[in-house]
Amino acid sequence: MALVFTLACGAGCYPARRLPTGASVLQLPPGVIDVHRETVLNPGAEVRGAPAGTTLHLAPDFQGRAVFVINGPGVRLHDFTIDGNRDALELRAPLPPSNLPFARYTRANGILAEGASSLTIERLQFRHIAGFAILVSASKDVTIERVRVSDSGSRNPLGRNNATGGILLEEGAADFRVRHCQLTGIRGNGIWTHSLFTSPRNARGLIALNRLEGLARDAIQVGHATAVRVADNIGERIGYPAEEVDIENQAVPVAIDTAGDVDASSYARNQFREVDGKCIDLDGFHDGEVIENQCLNRADAALYPFGNVGILFNDSNPHTRSKNIRVIGNVLDGVKFTGIFAFGTGHTIANNQLLNVNLAHCNEDAARYGCYEPAGEPDALQAGIYLGKGFLWPEPARGNRVVGNQITGWKMKARCIERAPGVKPRWNVVQRNQCRDATSSRP
Numbered sequence: 001m002a003l004v005f006t007l008a009c010g011a012g013c014y015p016a017r018r019l020p021t022g023a024s025v026l027q028l029p030p031g032v033i034d035v036h037r038e039t040v041l042n043p044g045a046e047v048r049g050a051p052a053g054t055t056l057h058l059a060p061d062f063q064g065r066a067v068f069v070i071n072g073p074g075v076r077l078h079d080f081t082i083d084g085n086r087d088a089l090e091l092r093a094p095l096p097p098s099n100l101p102f103a104r105y106t107r108a109n110g111i112l113a114e115g116a117s118s119l120t121i122e123r124l125q126f127r128h129i130a131g132f133a134i135l136v137s138a139s140k141d142v143t144i145e146r147v148r149v150s151d152s153g154s155r156n157p158l159g160r161n162n163a164t165g166g167i168l169l170e171e172g173a174a175d176f177r178v179r180h181c182q183l184t185g186i187r188g189n190g191i192w193t194h195s196l197f198t199s200p201r202n203a204r205g206l207i208a209l210n211r212l213e214g215l216a217r218d219a220i221q222v223g224h225a226t227a228v229r230v231a232d233n234i235g236e237r238i239g240y241p242a243e244e245v246d247i248e249n250q251a252v253p254v255a256i257d258t259a260g261d262v263d264a265s266s267y268a269r270n271q272f273r274e275v276d277g278k279c280i281d282l283d284g285f286h287d288g289e290v291i292e293n294q295c296l297n298r299a300d301a302a303l304y305p306f307g308n309v310g311i312l313f314n315d316s317n318p319h320t321r322s323k324n325i326r327v328i329g330n331v332l333d334g335v336k337f338t339g340i341f342a343f344g345t346g347h348t349i350a351n352n353q354l355l356n357v358n359l360a361h362c363n364e365d366a367a368r369y370g371c372y373e374p375a376g377e378p379d380a381l382q383a384g385i386y387l388g389k390g391f392l393w394p395e396p397a398r399g400n401r402v403v404g405n406q407i408t409g410w411k412m413k414a415r416c417i418e419r420a421p422g423v424k425p426r427w428n429v430v431q432r433n434q435c436r437d438a439t440s441s442r443p
Contacts, residue, residue: 028054028080038064043072049080056080058108060088065103066112066135073117077124082110084129090154091130095162095249101171101196103137106164113139122146129165130154136169142176153187153216160246161216163188172200181210187244190235192221193228194259201226201261208232216244217253219272224260224284230267239276239306252306253277255295261320263287272296276304279332282325283314286344289326297334301359301369307336309381310354313343315392321345322395327352336360337371337381339407343388343420347400356438357384357409376421383418384409384435387428396420398427408438 024042030050036059041047047068056067067082089108096105103114109131113119116139123145126133129152136142144167153165165186169176172195183190190212193202202225212219212235219235222228239245239253255272258281265288267280272295279295290311301307310332313322322344331353332339339354362371362382371381380386384407387397397419407416416435419425 028056030054032057034059035067036062038066038069040069040071041075044074046075047077047080049078054080055083057083058085058089060085062089062108065107066109066131068111070111070113070116070119072115075113075116076120077111078120078122079124081125081127082129083127084108084110084131084152086128086130086152086154089130092155092157093162094156099196101137101199102132102168102194103135103170106131106135109133109135111135113137113142115139117141119143124148127151131164132166132168134167136173136176138171138173139169140174142169142173144176144178145180147181149181149183149186151185155187155244156246158248159243160248161187161244162246163217166190166192166215168192168194169202169205170194171196172202173205174203176202176205178205178207179209183210183212184214186212186215188216189218189221190215192218193223193225194221195224197224197260199224203227205229206231211235213237214240215253216241217246217251218257219255220270221254221257221259222262222265223258225262226264228262228265230256230265231269233270235270235272237274238272240274242276242305245306247306252308254281255279256293257281258283258285258314260284261317266291268292270294274298276306278308278310278312279335280311281314282312282322284317284320285325286320286322287324289328290330291326292329294331295333296331299334299356299359301336301361304336307359309338309341310335310357311340313341313388315343315390315395322390323347331355332357334359335409336369337362338383338386339409340385341380341388342385342400343390343395343397345395345397345399348403349385349405350401350403352405354384354405354407355409357407357412358382358415359410361410379415379418380420382411382415384412384416385418385433387417387419387423389420389423396423396427398423400428402428402430403432405433407433407435411437413437
């Protein structure tokens, strides 16, 4: 089948181009070209921008799922720009229903790949995208490299982000790599994986060496996945702007978030500054590692209205239990509440630096900042490390090692390691932790 590429652009229009059967290279013309409808690429197609620069601009009457839709193997796209004309095409919509993937719900994306394989997307620029810059669904062997995304994503009817704008791999995406990308001004999540509860997990992925700045949701999220490595990413201003945070749906921003069933995965050597939310959330995370990450905030709780626990163990997935997580060598400096909130079994929490913990001065300043959750656990938000008992079902901290951590902050000498009611001191090994009261020396 011949590759058909159509750009309807009014005056100066670049006409429909039909390549001979078997041909696969589409050289885009230079300049700015209005796009009115989606183009489905044939297997093996290569789309490349002009050396002088090509910008594909979505017209106000654009109709389609994405500028390019990919369903087959061997497609490569490189060296051009997509301008999504967000001001004209933004549709204020909530998140999709729980039984519907984003690929079947979100329109006006930059690139949509569904059931693709051996896909390469490199050196593309996306700006003002109403949907996702790149949405990859049920695909395998995907490389996304040196992509830039700016000022993208839409809002829900309340004016909050609806998770769109960034790079999403969903519905059992496998063998993927997202490297050396830069994302700025994203309303939703930056780089993330997601699958329906009943769908295959995403697998064997790498998210590395990316830069993310100014996101109102999560910088990176690993959702319903196995064997994903998140390494050496750098981020700043996570949870900004505050007015676009989806707080009504409890979408507290996170530097590195987790959702669904996630195992055999690693979060290592990532560095973040100014996180108005959590540093790392381990919801459904088990049998993996969190090693040598950094989250640095200023020492003023009032600056972080969505500030939270530094590293939170979590359990909203009914098929997982928190177990066998190695949390080693992380640096958290400036945490609004507790440094590490842990429960479950088989964990090693060792050699972490938890500095300037409990900026909110819980529980003494509870009336101002709120220090009341979870119910019946008064020490939960005022500790350096808290050994809890689980949220949705009993997972008391038992059989864990808490060793060699350095903890400073508000009343940390007295509240360094706290336990939930019912968690016995003998259940966990707690040794050689250094705890002292301190205030920040940083401006």
